[in-house]
Amino acid sequence: MPEKVLIYSRFPKAMMVRIGQRYDLMDAAGQPPSEKFTLDQLAAVRAMITAGGTPLGVAMMDQMPALQAIVCYGTGYDGVDLAAAASRKIAVGNSPGANSSSVADLAMTLMLAVTRRLLPADAYVRSGSWSSAKPSPLMKPQPGNPGRRIGVYGMGAIGRKIAARAAAFDMDVAYYSRSRHDVPWRYVSTLEALVDWCSVLMIAVRAGADTHHAIDAEMLRKLGPDGYVVNISRGSVIDQQALIAALADNTIAGAALDVYEKEPHAPDALTAFPNVVLTPHIGGHTVESHLAMQDCVIANLDAFFAGKPLPYPVS
Amino acid sequence: MPEKVLIYSRFPKAMMVRIGQRYDLMDAAGQPPSEKFTLDQLAAVRAMITAGGTPLGVAMMDQMPALQAIVCYGTGYDGVDLAAAASRKIAVGNSPGANSSSVADLAMTLMLAVTRRLLPADAYVRSGSWSSAKPSPLMKPQPGNPGRRIGVYGMGAIGRKIAARAAAFDMDVAYYSRSRHDVPWRYVSTLEALVDWCSVLMIAVRAGADTHHAIDAEMLRKLGPDGYVVNISRGSVIDQQALIAALADNTIAGAALDVYEKEPHAPDALTAFPNVVLTPHIGGHTVESHLAMQDCVIANLDAFFAGKPLPYPVS
Numbered sequence: 058m059p060e061k062v063l064i065y066s067r068f069p070k071a072m073m074v075r076i077g078q079r080y081d082l083m084d085a086a087g088q089p090p091s092e093k094f095t096l097d098q099l100a101a102v103r104a105m106i107t108a109g110g111t112p113l114g115v116a117m118m119d120q121m122p123a124l125q126a127i128v129c130y131g132t133g134y135d136g137v138d139l140a141a142a143a144s145r146k147i148a149v150g151n152s153p154g155a156n157s158s159s160v161a162d163l164a165m166t167l168m169l170a171v172t173r174r175l176l177p178a179d180a181y182v183r184s185g186s187w188s189s190a191k192p193s194p195l196m197k198p199q200p201g202n203p204g205r206r207i208g209v210y211g212m213g214a215i216g217r218k219i220a221a222r223a224a225a226f227d228m229d230v231a232y233y234s235r236s237r238h239d240v241p242w243r244y245v246s247t248l249e250a251l252v253d254w255c256s257v258l259m260i261a262v263r264a265g266a267d268t269h270h271a272i273d274a275e276m277l278r279k280l281g282p283d284g285y286v287v288n289i290s291r292g293s294v295i296d297q298q299a300l301i302a303a304l305a306d307n308t309i310a311g312a313a314l315d316v317y318e319k320e321p322h323a324p325d326a327l328t329a330f331p332n333v334v335l336t337p338h339i340g341g342h343t344v345e346s347h348l349a350m351q352d353c354v355i356a357n358l359d360a361f362f363a364g365k366p367l368p369y370p371v372s
Numbered sequence: 373m374p375e376k377v378l379i380y381s382r383f384p385k386a387m388m389v390r391i392g393q394r395y396d397l398m399d400a401a402g403q404p405p406s407e408k409f410t411l412d413q414l415a416a417v418r419a420m421i422t423a424g425g426t427p428l429g430v431a432m433m434d435q436m437p438a439l440q441a442i443v444c445y446g447t448g449y450d451g452v453d454l455a456a457a458a459s460r461k462i463a464v465g466n467s468p469g470a471n472s473s474s475v476a477d478l479a480m481t482l483m484l485a486v487t488r489r490l491l492p493a494d495a496y497v498r499s500g501s502w503s504s505a506k507p508s509p510l511m512k513p514q515p516g517n518p519g520r521r522i523g524v525y526g527m528g529a530i531g532r533k534i535a536a537r538a539a540a541f542d543m544d545v546a547y548y549s550r551s552r553h554d555v556p557w558r559y560v561s562t563l564e565a566l567v568d569w570c571s572v573l574m575i576a577v578r579a580g581a582d583t584h585h586a587i588d589a590e591m592l593r594k595l596g597p598d599g600y601v602v603n604i605s606r607g608s609v610i611d612q613q614a615l616i617a618a619l620a621d622n623t624i625a626g627a628a629l630d631v632y633e634k635e636p637h638a639p640d641a642l643t644a645f646p647n648v649v650l651t652p653h654i655g656g657h658t659v660e661s662h663l664a665m666q667d668c669v670i671a672n673l674d675a676f677f678a679g680k681p682l683p684y685p686v687s
Contacts, residue, residue: 162541
């Protein structure tokens with residue numbers, strides 16, 4: 058008899074095929090588990106899989122008194138109430154670094170696309186405006202990458218890969234992080250100074266209470282009218298209303314986002330801008346990245362059910 | 373009295389402002405010069421500016437018996453009948469390397485966007501399909517960059533910059549060129565073998581009679597159903613009808629094009645595909661690249677009118 062594992066967030070079915078070959082999955086598909094399963098069923102659950110960004114607090118844990126393992130699919134775990142889990146002796150695991158190339162590559166894709174106006178350019182060709190020589194204010198030449206100042210906020214596995222890729226484009230790379238790292242990039246000791254200095258701000262910081270709305274209206278003013286912000290971390294790091302206002306009055310030049318304050322939802326005020334690129338939280342969404350994340354999830358679950366410590370614990 | 377210079381191709385006015393401060397520009401704006409100017413006016417023209425891809429042959433040269441300098445704005449000069457120019461002792465100049473970073477960066481932008489399905493992803497968010505959880509076959513996870521085989525066709529200034537950038541994405545880089553270069557990438561001795569090997573084909577070769585339709589139906593079959601082709605060189609290098617057929621029957625996975633067989637014109641059959649990214653020949657279209665190209669054009673014109681050899685001659 059395979060062990061039962063609750064799936065808490067909504068995941069595409071294809072992502073769970075390999076895990077489903079080893080475990081008996083109870084898929085709540087992003088709905089309140091108590092609506093899909095009986096209290097007795099939930100009371101028996103010892104392990105669950107969640108997307109790290111999905112809120113998972115005391116109320117949910119209280120419905121599952123036997124819960125001993127929360128396994129996050131992905132690197133993030135900001136939705137999990139770690140204190141509540143610790144007090145219940147629930148182990149929390151994630152998939153560290155498994156998707157860092159995939160996320161860093163999407164960050165670069167977004168940066169290049171928004172600064173080069175790729176979407177308006179493609180639309181200009183497809184609409185026939187190019188062949189009919191229609192003028193297009195959006196097609197004005199933009200500054201290029203060599204010498205452009207890119208500020209990386211956060212220097213974990215993803216931030217390092219972003220920095221290395223940006224350097225290959227001859228960009229001038231600096232970073233801010235709580236502490237200095239052993240990396241060849243310039244360290245800036247405050248986020249304000251980084252934002253003041255750079256013209257592309259890359260948000261690659263781990264989300265948490267201390268980073269909530271770290272990029273607010275004042276920071277966006279510092280970024281300035283030639284500045285772009287790219288976010289592949291978590292929507293909570295940017296004050297989204299302030300971002301929309303900054304885009305509306307040209308306080309900044311543009312934005313490229315893979316994450317939003319409320320997912321899956323990008324407000325209409327955001328989707329109306331031509332100078333933004335918006336992707337549906339697909340940072341870790343490559344074939345290899347999913348396989349690597351599934352490897353971590355399976356390793357965490359296998360160890361847990363064998364009575365061993367999680368090989369990929371959240372520290 | 374500033375010297376008169378004919379502008380032969382259609383250029384945005386902003387691109388000619390600096391040159392117009394030094395020379396008296398006769399702007400044919402891409403139309404036959406004889407329709408805009410009298411035969412006497414044309415007979416007096418000693419120098420002209422053209423986009424290298426615009427056809428410029430014997431008939432045009434015959435209308436300008438005093439012509440002694442053809443100055444290409446950009447690196448290309450494939451439209452210029454070099455033999456006819458040589459026989460008339462007309463010097464031909466270009467802007468070598470001035471836009472190589474800009475073009476290489478667009479090549480990477482196109483490659484990342486098409487392989488990561490950036491346009492369908494943005495459309496998925498903007499249309500509201502994401503928030504309403506609509507299934508989207510286009511949003512299936514795609515292979516990522518690490519280990520992906522990228523074949524660079526042509527190893528000039530642009531090819532080298534593409535290779536260096538691709539290596540920073542942990543891609544496996546190889547190239548084909550008429551001769552081996554002193555570069556750290558694997559050399560493949562035939563174009564067929566390169567196309568067979570790679571899953572992303574980057575066309576960065578200088579266009580000419582020998583590269584015309586080098587990528588034909590057979591090559592696209594070799595590229596295969598997981599393969600992408602990116603072209604930032606010249607439209608003539610790809611058999612565009614064969615490409616459209618290969619996209620229509622999934623012989624290849626996708627294409628990203630900045631250049632077309634007939635510009636400014638991307639056929640409807642091409643613009644209808646969701647798995648292509650199309651830009652309006654903006655490879656060299658950044659602020660710094662235009663300044664650098666204008667510097668070359670001005671240096672070539674200044675030298676010519678001072679009776680000196682062109683500093684940036686086409687060799």
